[in-house]
Amino acid sequence: MPMKMIWGFFKGTLTLISKGSRAYYAWVSCLLVLIGIGVLAYIYQMQHGLIVTAMRDQVAWGFYISNFTFLVGVAAAAVLLVIPAYVYNWKPIKEIAVLGEMLAVSAMVMCLLFVTVDIGRPDRFWHLIPKVGILNFPQSMLAWDVVVLNIYLVLNLTIAVYILYNLYHKREPNKSFTTPLLLFSIPAAVSIHTVTAFLYNGLAARPFWNASILAPRFLASAFCSGPAFMIILFQVIRKYTRIEIRNEAIFKVAELIAYSMFINLFLLGAEVFKEYYSNTVHLAPLQYLLQGLKGHNDLVPYIWTAMIFNVSAFFLFLVPQTRENYVTLNIGCVLIFIGVYIEKGMGLVIPGQVPDVLGEIYEYAPTGIELLVTLGIWATGLFVYTLLLRVAVPILTGEFFVGDDGRTAVIVDTEFIRRADHLAEQSYRD
Amino acid sequence: MPNRESRDNPAFRMSRRKMMKGVAAVLGALALPEKDASASVWESFFQKHFREMSKPDLEKVLDRLEKEYGKTYGKTVKVRATPHIEGVSYGYGLDLSRCIGCRRCVYACVRENNQSRDPQIHYIRVLQLDKERGVDLEHAEHYYNPSNVPEKGHFYMPVQCHQCENPPCTKVCPVQATWKERDGIVVVDYNWCIGCRYCMAACPYGARHFNWKKPGLPAAEMNPETHYLGNRPRPVGVVEKCTFCIQRVRNTPGRYPACVEVCPVGARKFGNLLDPESEIRYVIENKRVFILKEDLNTRPKFYYFYAT
Numbered sequence: 001m002p003m004k005m006i007w008g009f010f011k012g013t014l015t016l017i018s019k020g021s022r023a024y025y026a027w028v029s030c031l032l033v034l035i036g037i038g039v040l041a042y043i044y045q046m047q048h049g050l051i052v053t054a055m056r057d058q059v060a061w062g063f064y065i066s067n068f069t070f071l072v073g074v075a076a077a078a079v080l081l082v083i084p085a086y087v088y089n090w091k092p093i094k095e096i097a098v099l100g101e102m103l104a105v106s107a108m109v110m111c112l113l114f115v116t117v118d119i120g121r122p123d124r125f126w127h128l129i130p131k132v133g134i135l136n137f138p139q140s141m142l143a144w145d146v147v148v149l150n151i152y153l154v155l156n157l158t159i160a161v162y163i164l165y166n167l168y169h170k171r172e173p174n175k176s177f178t179t180p181l182l183l184f185s186i187p188a189a190v191s192i193h194t195v196t197a198f199l200y201n202g203l204a205a206r207p208f209w210n211a212s213i214l215a216p217r218f219l220a221s222a223f224c225s226g227p228a229f230m231i232i233l234f235q236v237i238r239k240y241t242r243i244e245i246r247n248e249a250i251f252k253v254a255e256l257i258a259y260s261m262f263i264n265l266f267l268l269g270a271e272v273f274k275e276y277y278s279n280t281v282h283l284a285p286l287q288y289l290l291q292g293l294k295g296h297n298d299l300v301p302y303i304w305t306a307m308i309f310n311v312s313a314f315f316l317f318l319v320p321q322t323r324e325n326y327v328t329l330n331i332g333c334v335l336i337f338i339g340v341y342i343e344k345g346m347g348l349v350i351p352g353q354v355p356d357v358l359g360e361i362y363e364y365a366p367t368g369i370e371l372l373v374t375l376g377i378w379a380t381g382l383f384v385y386t387l388l389l390r391v392a393v394p395i396l397t398g399e400f401f402v403g404d405d406g407r408t409a410v411i412v413d414t415e416f417i418r419r420a421d422h423l424a425e426q427s428y429r430d
Numbered sequence: 431m432p433n434r435e436s437r438d439n440p441a442f443r444m445s446r447r448k449m450m451k452g453v454a455a456v457l458g459a460l461a462l463p464e465k466d467a468s469a470s471v472w473e474s475f476f477q478k479h480f481r482e483m484s485k486p487d488l489e490k491v492l493d494r495l496e497k498e499y500g501k502t503y504g505k506t507v508k509v510r511a512t513p514h515i516e517g518v519s520y521g522y523g524l525d526l527s528r529c530i531g532c533r534r535c536v537y538a539c540v541r542e543n544n545q546s547r548d549p550q551i552h553y554i555r556v557l558q559l560d561k562e563r564g565v566d567l568e569h570a571e572h573y574y575n576p577s578n579v580p581e582k583g584h585f586y587m588p589v590q591c592h593q594c595e596n597p598p599c600t601k602v603c604p605v606q607a608t609w610k611e612r613d614g615i616v617v618v619d620y621n622w623c624i625g626c627r628y629c630m631a632a633c634p635y636g637a638r639h640f641n642w643k644k645p646g647l648p649a650a651e652m653n654p655e656t657h658y659l660g661n662r663p664r665p666v667g668v669v670e671k672c673t674f675c676i677q678r679v680r681n682t683p684g685r686y687p688a689c690v691e692v693c694p695v696g697a698r699k700f701g702n703l704l705d706p707e708s709e710i711r712y713v714i715e716n717k718r719v720f721i722l723k724e725d726l727n728t729r730p731k732f733y734y735f736y737a738t
Contacts, residue, residue, distance in 0.1 A: 049643035049666045050625075051549065057639050060627040120625020120640065120667025123475065127605040127624055134479055134606045134622075142604035142628050204726045205598060205634035284568055358555060358589060358636045359567035 004407055009168060012409025013391045016400060020390065021415040031383040038376010041369050042117055050120060052369045058362035059353045061118070063370045066345035067377070068114040070225070072149070072196045073218065073344060075107035076189040077226020079156065082182055084256060090249040094163065094173075095396050097182060099233065101160040102388040103226070104189070108153040110381035117373050141199045148192045155185055160388075164395045168409075169402050193218050200352060208285035209352045217267045218344070223260035224310075225340035227253045228333040235326070237389075240417050242397040251324050257336065258317035261310060285351040293355065298363045303347050309339030390416055470494055479606070480511075480619040480658065491621075492658065499656075499663055503649040511658040512680040514613035520674050520731065521614075521710040523699035523719075524588060527736045531556055531579040531586030535689035535698065539590075542675060542688035543661040544653050546645030553672040554590045554689060555636060561585055565722075590689075591616060591637035591672035592722065592730030599629035599638060608669070613680075614703075614731055615673050617659035623668040630669060634723050635730075638671045657681070674700070703731065713737075 020028075045052050055062040078100040085096045116122050127133035128146055137143040159181050166173040197218040200209035231253055234245045275286045287293050292300050316322045316332035323329060355361045366374070394400035399413035473494060478487065492509045499507040536554045545551040557570040561583050570587075580586065597616050600608050607622040608629055630638045644666040656662040657677035664670050675687035679700075690698040701708035710733075713719065717735040 049641070051643035053642075056642065057630065057636070060630040060640060115626075118626070120627070120669075121623065121665075124605075124622070124624045127479075127607070127622060134482075136604050136606045140602050140604045140628070142602065142626065146604065199628075200631075203598070203602070203632050205632055281568060353631070355568065356636060357567075357634050358557065358572070359570045360572050360636075 005169075005402070008402070008407040008409055009165060012168075012400065012402075012411065015409070016394065016411055016413075017387050017390050019411065019414045019416075021417050023417040024390070024415070027417070028383070028386060031379045031386065034379035035376050035383060038373050038379060041372035041376060045117070045369055045373065052367060054364050054367045054370065056362060056364075058356040058360055059350065059364040061349055061353065062364055063346070063366035063374060064114045064118040066349040067374055068111050068118070069196060069348060070341050070345045071107045071111045071114070071381075072193055073222030073340070074226045074229060075104040075111065075152070076193040076219075077222040077224075078103035078107065078230060079185050079189040080223060081227055081230055081253065083186060084252060085249070088249075088252060090246065090252075092243065092245055092249075095243055095245070096249070098160050098163055098392055098396065099237070099389075100230065101156040101185070102392060103230065103233070103385060104156045105153060105160065106381045106385035106388065108149060108156070109384050110377050111149060112153075113377045113380060114374075117377070141195065141202050144195045145192075145199055148188070148195050152185075152188050152192050155181065155188055159185065160392070164392055167395050168400065190219065193222055200348070203352075205357050206285075206352045207282035209348075211271060213267050213271050217264060217271075220260050220264035220267060221340050221344050224257050224264060224313075224336050225344070227257050227260075228313075228336040228340075231257075231333050232330060235330070237393065241393045242399075243393065247324075250329075254317045254323045254329055254332070257332075258314055258323070261314040261317070261336070265310065265314065284355050288354050288361070289347060289351040293361060296354075296361050296363050298365055299346065299350060302342050306339045306342035306347060309335040310343065313339065470498060474621060477621050479622050481609075495658070495662060499652075499654075502663070503647075503652045503654070505649070505652070505654050507652075507654040507656060507662075509656050509658055509662050510677065510681060512677075514611050514615075515680065515683055517702075517704055518683075519614045519703045520593065520679065521701060521703035521708075521714070522593070522674065522732045523710050523713040524732070524734050525697040525699070525737045526585060526587060526734055527738045528695045528697035529556075529586045529588060530695055530697075531558060531574070531581075531584075532694065534692045534694060535588060538688040538692035539672070541651065542653055542678075543672075544647055544656070544663055545670075546641065546647060546664075547651070548646030549642060551639045551641070551645070551670070553637070553639070554588050556586055556588045558584050559587055587734070588689075589635055589637070589722070590732070591674075592635050592728065592732035593672075593674060595729035595731060596727060598632040598634065598726070598728060602628045602632045604628065611659075615659075615676055616671065617673055617676065618669055618671060619659070620662070620664050620668045620670065625667040625669065627669065634726050634728060638669050640669050641666050655681075 053062060081100045082097050084090070085093045090096060116125070128135055128143075130137070135143050135146065137147060159178060163173045163178060194215050197215035200206070201212065201214045204210050231250055234250055237243050238245045272286065272290075275283045284293060288296065289299050289303050291297070313332040313335040316328050316335075322332070350364055354363070391400070393416070394411070394413040397413070400409065400411055402408070403410045477491060480488075483491065488511055492511060495509045496507050499509065533556050536552050536556060539545070539553050540547070540551075543553065545553070555572065557567070557572060558574040558581070559565060559570055563569055565587065574581070593614050593616055595614070597610055600610055600616060604626060605622060605624055607624065608616065608618045610616050625640070627640055630640060641664055645664055647663060652663070653661060655677060657673075657680070660673045660676035678685045678687060686700050690700045699709050699713055701710035703710060705711065713735055714733060717737055719733045719735045721730045721733060
């Protein structure tokens with residue numbers, strides 16, 4: 001019987017994701033086209049080798065790993081939002097938790113894809129599976145990362161699916177099951193990001209990464225980028241669906257971002273002071289990043305853009321008037337997302353390798369193929385998140401549930417993305 | 431050939447094994463350079479880690495590789511897996527007062543170790559340094575190209591794998607595809623490496639090199655005397671490095687690596703650190719010796735010294 005119920009639910013979700021408004025179809029097909037382009041670019045890369053990227057021996061990690069690092073932060077922070085949701089007792093805790101968990105799942109999928117496209121022998125992925133292959137655990141931080149990222153992915157998927165499956169069956173999720181898992185997902189979120197920071201941090205050969213401030217900085221900046229995305233998402237969701245998210249929650253998240261951004265900027269400042277004042281040979285990478293080194297300054301305009309974005313967003317979120325104005329709030333979110341993307345992506349990964357360990361300067365800038373593959377993976381992430389939302393939102397609003405026979409799914413919401421006035425009409429009827 | 435045919439004959443029976451084989455072949459064909467020899471693709475896909483192979487397993491693998499390389503390069507190729515010699519730990523000395531920066535070592539190494547010619551992979555990087563500044567890597571010239579070396583006011587510092595006693599590169603490998611052998615040589619199993627390049631990020635000496643594309647190795651220049659952990663041809667997408675010419679030093683005890691042999695000024699010394707009579711021990715005990723990036727505690731077995 002339970003198998004039949006699960007099958008019914010599964011069949012229902014398949015029907016659900018194939019239904020939607022024109023806007024939904026347009027969005028999904030747009031993503032599918034981008035995914036297709038990404039796949040083609042990846043096939044090209046597979047045929048020719050990683051030589052089609054701009055990575056070389058001097059800079060062996062580039063755009064793919066930069067994106068990976070940034071997205072681990074997004075995945076971690078999406079779940080960390082659960083903490084304030086509980087502390088301040090925001091009304092739709094369940095909704096906020098589910099949306100966060102699903103964002104984490106999508107970001108994790110992207111992370112795993114970015115690692116896959118970066119490695120030279122994806123056909124040997126099975127070497128990483130314990131027992132079947134050899135996972136160098138606990139010695140290699142990369143082995144740690146493989147373990148924690150996968151646990152985190154499974155954990156978030158479990159919580160989200162469990163809550164949704166129960167709501168679909170019109171019963172409250174069992175708190176004694178969800179609460180411990182939700183609480184466990186918080187240290188798990190912290191740990192995936194810490195481990196990813198340690199991946200760089202543990203390399204004595206790379207002074208730019210070998211700074212103990214790296215892990216705290218990772219967490220602080222993650223707490224900016226993930227929630228910035230969530231703020232925009234909350235607004236979209238409450239505009240186009242019947243889920244209500246109170247202003248108070250959104251403004252509180254913005255306020256928390258301001259504090260995190262302050263910590264992030266402070267830690268960065270501490271690092272900059274230490275390197276410039278002590279002026280050792282370890283200053284070179286930071287100089288390359290901030291000023292350019294010996295006429296090589298590809299990264300300089302980007303990092304200063306990021307700095308300006310981050311500082312402006314900090315002030316926008318610090319001042320209550322601009323924080324509670326939706327125009328400035330959304331500008332701030334976009335600034336932070338881009339700012340952290342640059343700072344924690346290329347701004348972190350590239351200077352660790354420039355100048356290289358023997359003092360050579362190789363300026364890295366991604367090739368067209370790298371950009372297309374990256375675009376494809378971002379589209380995949382958004383595609384996954386869209387489908388997850390397509391199922392989750394109707395369940396949360398009670399528009400997708402099990403029928404009286406206990407098996408067949410009932411789909412009330414056939415549109416998904418709807419105009420707000422249409423919604424208003426509906427809520428009058430309620 | 432007849433052997434393979436008889437094995438493939440009952441091809442109509444779609445056994446589970448066959449299906450897996452097909453899946454593996456498709457997966458393999460995506461990444462492997464040659465699309466022929468489906469049996470060999472299957473075998474190489476499921477090949478075990480070098481150190482987990484039994485003797486007969488290893489024999490079979492060496493056999494398969496010899497056939498594969500023989501076909502690709504049109505000559506008889508020997509792939510050995512000569513083990514380490516008890517009581518030997520290799521050490522290397524480089525006399526900075528003698529080196530003239532001619533880079534003969536670089537190209538002798540390329541010829542001996544079957545490195546890719548297109549794109550070029552060099553295990554040895556010779557740095558041109560200012561005499562006034564001393565060993566200052568930030569001001570090193572990597573691509574010096576005068577008509578005559580040495581140039582006035584400069585000295586030359588070749589850098590290659592330092593075969594660390596405490597190697598940061600092997601520690602970080604997520605699949606243990608690289609390790610330090612009992613004789614101190616740090617090796618890579620090219621059939622186990624997943625190409626993540628974490629070891630390259632960890633190495634403080636830039637000693638590790640990645641096959642960004644299928645190595646371009648002209649058949650005529652291919653050195654057929656190879657070692658599994660050393661100079662056998664490498665596939666695309668894996669990391670490789672200097673092994674002190676493992677195929678030479680293990681197979682013929684006392685033989686020098688190619689770079690030592692070719693050096694026209696005798697700047698390169700090589701020998702057994704455990705033998706008190708060896709030249710390398712004499713150098714360490716009697717000359718002004720230093721190691722590169724001592725503060726990182728990698729404990730290289732590659733010693734720079736000034737003999738004059």
